[in-house]
Amino acid sequence: MKENPLSFQLKLKPEDFLPATKEEKESQVIMRESVSFWKDGVRRLAKNKVAMVSLFIIVLVMIFSFIVPSFYPYSYEEQIKGANNLKPMEYSAEEQAKIDAGEDVFPHILGTDKIGRDYAIRVMMGSRISLLVGLVATCIILVIGSAYGSIAAFFGGWVDLIMMRIVDIIYTIPDILLIVLLSFSLKSPLQQLVEVPGFGWLGVLGENLVSIFVVFALLYWVGMARMVRSQVLMLKESEYVTAARALGVSNGKIIRKHLLTNCIGTLIVTTTLQIPSSIFTESFLSFLGLGVAKPLPSLGSLASDAINGINTNPHLLFIPALLISLIILSFNLLGDGLRDAFDPKLKN
Amino acid sequence: MLKYIVKRLLLAIVTIWAVATITFFLMNLVPGGPFLSEKAISPQATAALEAKYGLDKPLLQRYMTYMSDALQGDFGDSLKQRGRTVMDIIAMKFPVSARLGGISVLVALIMGIPMGCIAALKRGKFLDSFISVVATCGIAVPSFVVCTLLMYFFGVKLRWFPTVGLTSWKHYIMPVMALSFYPTAYIMRLMRSSMLDVLGQDYMRTAKAKGLSGFVSLFKHALRNAILPVITYVGPMLAYTVTGSFVVEKIFTIPGLGGEFIKAINGRDYTLIMGTTIFLATLIIVMNVLVDIVYKLVDPRIKLK
Numbered sequence: 001m002k003e004n005p006l007s008f009q010l011k012l013k014p015e016d017f018l019p020a021t022k023e024e025k026e027s028q029v030i031m032r033e034s035v036s037f038w039k040d041g042v043r044r045l046a047k048n049k050v051a052m053v054s055l056f057i058i059v060l061v062m063i064f065s066f067i068v069p070s071f072y073p074y075s076y077e078e079q080i081k082g083a084n085n086l087k088p089m090e091y092s093a094e095e096q097a098k099i100d101a102g103e104d105v106f107p108h109i110l111g112t113d114k115i116g117r118d119y120a121i122r123v124m125m126g127s128r129i130s131l132l133v134g135l136v137a138t139c140i141i142l143v144i145g146s147a148y149g150s151i152a153a154f155f156g157g158w159v160d161l162i163m164m165r166i167v168d169i170i171y172t173i174p175d176i177l178l179i180v181l182l183s184f185s186l187k188s189p190l191q192q193l194v195e196v197p198g199f200g201w202l203g204v205l206g207e208n209l210v211s212i213f214v215v216f217a218l219l220y221w222v223g224m225a226r227m228v229r230s231q232v233l234m235l236k237e238s239e240y241v242t243a244a245r246a247l248g249v250s251n252g253k254i255i256r257k258h259l260l261t262n263c264i265g266t267l268i269v270t271t272t273l274q275i276p277s278s279i280f281t282e283s284f285l286s287f288l289g290l291g292v293a294k295p296l297p298s299l300g301s302l303a304s305d306a307i308n309g310i311n312t313n314p315h316l317l318f319i320p321a322l323l324i325s326l327i328i329l330s331f332n333l334l335g336d337g338l339r340d341a342f343d344p345k346l347k348n
Numbered sequence: 349m350l351k352y353i354v355k356r357l358l359l360a361i362v363t364i365w366a367v368a369t370i371t372f373f374l375m376n377l378v379p380g381g382p383f384l385s386e387k388a389i390s391p392q393a394t395a396a397l398e399a400k401y402g403l404d405k406p407l408l409q410r411y412m413t414y415m416s417d418a419l420q421g422d423f424g425d426s427l428k429q430r431g432r433t434v435m436d437i438i439a440m441k442f443p444v445s446a447r448l449g450g451i452s453v454l455v456a457l458i459m460g461i462p463m464g465c466i467a468a469l470k471r472g473k474f475l476d477s478f479i480s481v482v483a484t485c486g487i488a489v490p491s492f493v494v495c496t497l498l499m500y501f502f503g504v505k506l507r508w509f510p511t512v513g514l515t516s517w518k519h520y521i522m523p524v525m526a527l528s529f530y531p532t533a534y535i536m537r538l539m540r541s542s543m544l545d546v547l548g549q550d551y552m553r554t555a556k557a558k559g560l561s562g563f564v565s566l567f568k569h570a571l572r573n574a575i576l577p578v579i580t581y582v583g584p585m586l587a588y589t590v591t592g593s594f595v596v597e598k599i600f601t602i603p604g605l606g607g608e609f610i611k612a613i614n615g616r617d618y619t620l621i622m623g624t625t626i627f628l629a630t631l632i633i634v635m636n637v638l639v640d641i642v643y644k645l646v647d648p649r650i651k652l653k
Contacts, residue, residue, distance in 0.1 A: 169363045178370065180594075181625070184613050185377040280490055287492045287595060288610070303492065307599070310500055317500070321493040329488035 044341035051337025054330040065128035073106040074118035076125040086112040126297040134279040137216040145224025153232035183290040186211035231263035265342040273335035276328040299324040382427040424619040434623035445604035449589035456531035464539020486533025543574040583639035
């Protein structure tokens, strides 16, 4: 049969239908499972020594501040009689007598403060408060910031313009001035609110702590909102968003299921770097006497209280001061490590 | 350009107005009044004083009166420090804070820029790692920690510098060190990364290829471009040193505006709170606008919107 040179017919021969050989089959086998975004990120993170050490320190501090106090023999508000201003590992006269009588007395590892409270447990409780403030405040920022930013970017146009002008205004407001003012003015309305049934839990947290959260919720979400907005602006042009729209998915679901889940890398990094700055601000406020209510300690207020006794008991100042620096440093380094691991823009 | 400046200025005015309004209503939420703490005053006298300063009128009316007065440049008299206007107090206290803040900003720039450059030029060497570690730690240490450590070692233990007040040049050393600590660390990091970025650019290779000396290419090409991000940081840095001085002023007992602000809130000195807030907010916002405009002027690559 004469072949037509323009024919598209495949010129197959009988050999082409033979079963594949072993070598041919092997070349098709997938050697490794394909690496998912998460696995890849976690693997990069695990290789980063600085980040892993920071993570270890953070976990250690968390164990000491959340778990150890529950079975520690002293409590943070208990004033031990005759044990004022003890140096680390010292015992009061009473406790020394007990030891001489053969009883076991748990040592004051970091000594006691001037009204006889065990300092080790106070530092642990203090770091618990500082960590709690950092984590809760960051959660508030994350929720408000990502919702605000994604809504502004998704709807665009006038909505975006007005919403971002508001962000611009909040961004330029000198924050410390307003924080100081807010913490003062929120105190008494909150105290009244505690008496209203159903709001008693506010009293457990303490009015100052709640007002710190309110301050964060009002002022600090703008950075997060800007970050999320720029991501969503980019993502909303993707085909899968158009596809989801064509299938009739509601706007809210597109934002939640498609847009926010796709900028999760940025969200994780920004959140981790927000935690130290929240802790920083809390310690600053506590230091000025606007932080958590007494007798609850925070690292900032512990340092502030110890300043007057700096000549006689400098360790009371150094321990919380260095601990807070260590916590902030670890979170910063972990955040940097996470950014290297999860930010796709930095991949070569 | 003009459109951009006008837009920024309008936004600045709205922001200052927002700050003033928020502050006005917030401070009136704080219970108590300026004259309640003085026990010697009879209720009649309190009422008379309140009438004199217009505190007996409804809140909204006071707000309108205050705003229209403030627009004409009249910030009223201090309620607690009798016989002195708010402007007098600011004029007396602000130079102290400004001098301290100004010196700190200068120190931060003088220390931070060269160190960042050195780190970038010696990338991967010991000096780079050393500077990077110092900068990373510097960012993590809150200002009150720096203050108290400085005070303990140099003030209490070694007795090199006085710890209270601000009368001789010796008094400036510790507060300036404390205030410039964070900005220096930040500028070092910023300068290092932007310098590294610039050094990898094509025009640096061109400069080398056409035979420019290392000195000229470094100062004329690299530094001029690398310093731009630092300029944008000057605005926030100024805000930081002005407000960050709250803590420094408290620890070193310096009679500056920050301490006055805290005292005014504690004493419910309404006019002084408003005056200092508006003053500091205006200062910070205007500085930010200026820095942004300067930034756009020096860098022709940035398009004006």
